[in-house]
Amino acid sequence: MITLKEVKPGQTVLVDDVKVTGQARLRFMAMGVIKGAQIKVKKVAPLGDPIEVQVKSYNLSFRRSEAEQIVVVPISAPM
Amino acid sequence: MSVITVALAGNPNTGKSTIFNALTGARQHIGNWPGVTVEKKVGKVSKGGRQINIIDLPGTYSLNEYSLEEKIVNDYLLREKPDLVINIVDASNIERNLYLTLQLLEKNVPTVVNLNMMDEAKIKGYEVNIETLGEYLGVPVISTVATSKKGISQLTDLLDAASEAASTKTGSRLWAEYLEELARLKKSHKDGDPEGEEIIEARYHYINKMLDKALVKDEEKVTFSERLDEIITHRVLGIPIFLGIMYLMFQLTFAWVGQPVSDWLDGFVNGPLAETADGALAAVGAAKWLHSLVIDGIIGGVGSVIVFVPLIFTLFLLISILDGTGYMARVAFIMDRAMRRIGLSGKAFLPMLIGFGCNVPAVMGCRALDSEKDRRIAIMIAPFMSCGARLPVYALFAAIFFPGSESVVTLSLYLLGIFIAIIMALVFKNTLFKGAAEPFLMEMPPYRIPTLQTVLLQTWEKGKGFLVRAGTIIFSMSVIIWLLSSYNFSGAAEEINESLLAAIGGIIAPIFALHGFGSWETGVAVLTGILAKEAVVSTLGVVYGVAELAEEAVEAATQLQASIGAVFTGLSAYAFLVFTLLYTPCMAVIGTFKKELGSWKWTLFSALYPFVLAWLISLLVYRGGLLLGLG
């Protein structure tokens, strides 16, 4: 079991479980971060945090502390 | 004449404003939603004997009331019941955009779906089947490219028939099935939570089902925007590029464009304009007092603010351009980690930056912050960003007391402001607004070239407050200061220090007895500075009896040299500048505090604590300097 935090830029994964809690959980989900969604990690900010990912066909940015609470399954090797 | 109301709803950045402008010809009335300063844009068009009111709703991702904007949209749909909602959907990002569409349709408001950005979708290799989409949604679907006005005529035709369109809402079998499924899910929810996770998943499930049929995707292409972003937010290059852009912005404002235009305007106001007014007044044989009122009071006072407008407008123009390109999201992305050190999110960086132009839009801009606590902290520290109006005060004193090192002195004040803001943010975070950090969740829009119209409109909307203030507050204050300085209770004052103004200043002066600037003149300047910071300089000009104060700091300095030089020392002048930097923000900001913080208690606190802080720190500077033998 790995979390989105451990995924390297360039890799694509499937969301298995969103463990973010509270209202933030619904916000993440409404933005399309739900079980089964495909997420591609695009980059890490120059200072090391936050990260930028591609969800559906747009880019979203959030912090590693939240990425750590999103359980994922890898589906492709880094290119 | 019958009136129909049409509301534009959609995600942020989908082209709502562009479409609004196209429909209304940018004839709009901008106000606020009740109780908050979220912008409310209303445009009126007449069509075939009917009036159509078009309302631009704030951009939202959902209707779940996660944010102020979402609450506004929800309330609006519930209470005002528009005749038609045009749901603007970004076709290049259709999956997530349709989420809001489903929520709108579930509320059963008459809706037309407008797929915008069809050009970008095409570049991405998306092909949308509009008929199929319509079948799944059960409402009319049209497509547009707002920037090149493609499809807009279809939209205006629709407005012509707006009320009919609303009644012809047909629905479809697929949509009915979806609603049944949703109703079943809601019922099975024991706790009755209407926005539970299953519902969210069901919506995305339906969107996927619909797009399976209605969307053909080409092989994923790397867009130009993405390649550009590789460089702009590059791990190594990102920060130098960011610093470079900030540097460019400030050079353009303060050195290359804004300042020179301001200087030119200054020459005009105090040269030809003052002379013409002078000549005209003499020609009609105006009384001495009227002459003095116009030249010293109005041209002196209002002029000192007007000459400042080019600077402010340049800054707002640049901010609008950056905003339109999508770079601002990258600023938040790059600065988030640094901002988190002081307990705020990267989204707070932008309002702080705007604060260097004017604190009013800075305080308003804090709305971008997701958490209420963060928003309050950001609002309360934003005024420590030294706004453009404080600059003439620094320039004047630096030219008198620190010739040759003006820029060092000015820079030191800007840095002190930032330093105090950081300290106060930390203090607030650990006392008044304790609590866990809110997550940071932000869309990174693609880079775009903003249209000229958008940029100019935004610049005007942001900057016109300055012009309004010059015409209202500054104007009336200049007249009042002039009156108070010319009269006392027994009539016209012979000398200014026998005037009412001197009496008022004399009451304030003792507060600064320990600071080295406890004269009635500075007392008055501090007072008027609360009305508008730039008034500190114009007030000193009036009270020190300089009839026409030059706006060029160096010239003004020679005029005021003797009088100010006699009252201040270098050290007390610097202490006064520190006080000016930090004390109570101007009325316009206090008014914005009230709107944004919502209560008088917090407004008063936010207005008063900087006064105490400024008093202490400038005392520290003065006394410390004396001890070090700098006096």
Ligand SMILES: Nc1nc2c(ncn2[C@@H]2O[C@H](COP(=O)(O)OP(=O)(O)OP(=O)(O)O)[C@@H](O)[C@H]2O)c(=O)[nH]1
């Ligand atoms: N390529 C393309 N760009 C568009 C189109 N419509 C709007 N834009 C651009 O997209 C950007 C955002 O447009 P706005 O009209 O400001 O969007 P908005 O939805 O009002 O944005 P918010 O005010 O943030 O909610 C601008 O730079 C527009 O010029 C379109 O059809 N095609």
